[in-house]
Amino acid sequence: MSAQHQRPNILWITSEDNSPFLGCYGDAFATTPTLDKLASEGFRYTNAYANCPVCAPARNTIITGVYAASNGNEQMRSTYPKSKLVIPYSELLRKAGYYCTNNVKTDYNFAGDYKAMWDECSPTAHWKNSPEGKPFFAIFNLLTTHESQIFPYISDAELRHKPEDVVLPPYHPDTKEMRHDWAQYYDKIEDMDAQVGSLLKELEESGLAENTIVFYYADHGGVLARSKRYLFETGTWVPFIVRIPEQYKKYFPAEKPGDTVDRNVSFVDLAPTLLSLIGEEKPDYMQGNAFLGNAVEPEPRYVHLTRGRMDERIDMSRAVLDKKYRYIRNYMPFRIYMQHLAYLFNARSAQSWENYYQAGRCNELQSIAFQPKPVEELYDTENDPNELYNLADDPEYKDVLERMRKENIRWMKHIRDVALIPETEYAKRAGDGSMYDYMRSEACPFDDLLAAAELATEPGKGAIYDYIELLKNKDSAIRFWGVTGLLIHIDNAEQALPALKAAADEDATATAVLIGEALCRLGEKELAETIFLRILKDEHRTMMERTWVLNSVDAIDFRTLELEKWINDFYNGKKSELKGFDVYSNYDFSMCKTILEKWDVI
Template sequence: MKVPHLLSFSIILAGLGCLVTCGQSVAAEATATTPARPNILWLTSEDNGPELGCYGDTYADTPHIDNLASRSLRYRMCWSNAPVCAPARTTLISGMYATSLGGQHMRSAVALPEGMKLYPHVLREAGYYCTNHTKTDYNFRPADSKAGWHDSGKTAHWKNRPDPSMPFFSVFNYTISHESKIRNKPHTLVHDPAKAVLPVYHPDTPEVRRDWAQYYDRLTEMDKMVGAAIAELNDAGLADSTIIFYYGDHGSGMPRSKRWPFNSGLQVPLVVHIPDAYRDLAPADYLPGGVSDRLVSFVDFAPTAISLAGAEPPANMQGVPFMGKYAGQAKKHLFGYRGRMDERIDMVRSCTDGRFVYMRHFYPDRPYLKHVDYMFQTPTTRIWKELYEAGQLTDAQAKFWQIKPTEELFDLQSDPDEVDNVASLPEHEEKLAELREATQQWMRSTRDLGLLTEAEMHRRSATVAPRTLGLSDQFDVDALVDAAWAAGDAWQACDGQTIVAMQELCQSEDPGVRYWGCRGLALGLGSHGTVLSEDEISAATGTLMEKLEDANPSVRLAACDLLIRLNDEGAQRAAAEELMNLADLPRGGYYVGIAALNVIDYNRNAVLRHSGRGFDSIRKDREDEPSRGNDYIERLLITLGQPQS
């Protein structure tokens, strides 16, 4: 009777042994067939921040991305560095801050230093098949915009690699969530506008609610595309050998998010999935369904991709890999920047520690939301401005059509919409000083080319790349940072000592420093002229009148910026004539023309009265107009032909 039991037990043991050895052989086979290096897939959506279910947004309907996040690592705070597409993509593709390349201005078409490698070049050298579907939109001249992809366009796909065993790096970009899609009609709303949660800075009107609802509809459509891309990967049997990144390319396309380096314009969703076979490449805090508090930004993406591929990032890249073989230390701060946005001149730098956001405004005398033609095609923008002009907005809503303080500090914990500037509160004095110093030192260490006007940067880099200029002795970054900072401080407080300091800057041999000296005089008199003595005002005005004869057009323009506003017929007449010359003469250059037309637009009545010329006499053609055919001069001339609000 015992024999059958022993036989059965032997059979069971043999079966278990077979299961173990079979399991071992299956595991061995899986290990043998898993590629040594992972494929890398980047899924990118346009113009959307973290308005997703996995980020706690209950109004959102994004099941595919939420599912990805449930088995991946979600980053709580990721910044795009720039709040608009071209400068943000410039940062992504280069692994460098766009401000270090001169590419922070919208569609600025800058040259790259000879021999500089963008991340597709490095990945190709590492043996990866690199594709981009489809958007490039880098702020590079055409010769540099190919970026090193094996294929970039509507047919680019990882499936096209010549050898199925070849690892791939592929980008798929989804434009359905772009700003332009918010205003596309006809559109049948799916999300209920009545349930949309509006930021406190937007007025509560049917137009605004519809735009937000349509934005969320587009996110749902985008989510389906992300789901389809992941399904395609699964169907090809590549899910276990592919690292997936999903991220947005900057904040939402709604006004005061896109184009503005608040957290609302810079924070993007970032979800990273790393298959089990490559967990040695994952960061220490990687946990499926987990959340990372590590601060990351677009400047880190290129070196991270290269690190995941097992290659060492080039020394010129300024980002820090946050995973892979060459992962580095976490950052204490992230940085953002705003340069010229289409036809409007501006300069803002921002910094966050993950909770507080610091902003430094270098043109505080101009309003936050200027008339950018493309932005005004969104119904929310138009109704928001109409209600401002009618005096029907709250203080929080009206703020963004007005001029600015030099610096702001926002606490995202208590003020996620960033409307309450707490920079002056004693309890935040230490944090303000920390982020101010971090921003200033970052501008120095990265050699921020925004310290030169766009026209001056192009003038100095006529025969070299702007980055090469920035690293040369022709670019005294410390003197420029000090001058730009002092000019901004003049807007907050100005006395006779400040006037003297700005006059000294105006005598510098460096036209970049002279520019900021003139800006400082303009800001000081514009903000505090009533508390200055007649002698101090006269001295400042005399210096600016002298600068109308400066050899540098940007310096002359900075002098005009105040002189056209003075209650002095002679000063206004001289400034008006110079402004019209700077806007009109082809030798003034394309970027000088844009800057001059900006000043003219803010003072159009005075310019018309004192110049004796109409705006229709301004020639819009420029000898050095970028080959990309930008129409920003034309846009400004159209604006000048409309009634001034």
């Protein structure tokens, strides 16, 4: 048998939107016999993470081996170009002689022909279609546990997991809807487990199990509110199990099947690991570390996580974690954690939480979700697994805070973090090219951007006069960080009012919007309204530019007759055009709906 034929087949089974709610991870409420058995036959990873806590950017990282924040593909539901230098792993595997199938989800968050990346990409794609003698790589994406599966109501009587038996996390209020959705979700986990069982049985019956390495993992955490989309453990920690046949025991990551592996693993490591398993070299552009195969690399000390725009809600956070602490830096702390996101709030549990908070029925811990974020967060995840008690201001943890803060800056510089530039400027700067390439070009003032972002988000009273100077910079993104610093430190920013007024004719949308928001917070409401309406009424502005304005209008609850008229007219003009998922992917429409509902207009 040739060396090529000795290479393993590889089967990936992914589930959607679920944290490690499995019996093998110690969850007594879960009913997961298949995955528990798989863990006993394979290796269960205890420190595996999605680098982004939501589908598309998480999958962008997986398919490229490059952080979505480095690719310029971090913003949820976008199709910005991918660099031609960055090649999806499926194409590399095919070039190496593998038959590659995907059944069926793509969702890679960049522009391109996804199907062309695979030998077969369809609801019928299957390893059994592989030519005889050719090794296969096959993915099956199970949608059963997706967030949307808790939207349709299932009666309590039909639930197998009973709401009264749910052990609620302390950050969730004890509402009927919360208990119900948790129970319904555990039913979906059980259904997903059965689907995994069917696939593994089919593999066994095909006679290929002894030649096939099986991976099971979830595409990020989830799914009830404060998990998916958030950089906490609940949104990023994933179940991850690998079963390796005896003939490939040289690849065992621990002594024997059934053992756990505590190595730090994240999705950016998957593409390099695939190449290592099939004996191919990792391209220089890949940013992860192979953790299995012929070319295992050293374990990273840290895992890096990112959060950008989530559908219609604009935000930016970065996180660094080791095996004891999680550090989060919030670059837009003037936005609350639980912004009202249209898709998320289809869940009755999320609605009930918001209603409880507005009625004053949430306790202090449950109320945090609806309050502005601190600039920095630090959690001892060993002793505070729910990440409820922020240690960033505790002098006892000063050394840890500084260490993690420095690591975040080092990493952002290393990957050339695209989020230092507002999304509304991508096309202007990159043209038809990718932001990955732009950030590495001489045109990008990267070091100045990073310094401005760090200065803007420094804790304490801020550097107001430095922010005023940033507002005068020739680069609009650096001006963006100047006004961001003023907004974060708005209580000390009164002396910046003349500079903000002088900047009111700013043309770069994101910068102009935040100038308007800062002016409004400092009492200059008429000037703020002028800025917002100038952008909203400009027919040459994009959906994303309008969405930026509407995020600010909502955040400061800025209601004027003319703004309300524009929002109402826009909403009614689009309402009849949109159907199905279009309602959620037209972000300016979603924002108009949210604002009008809050104002009791609709």
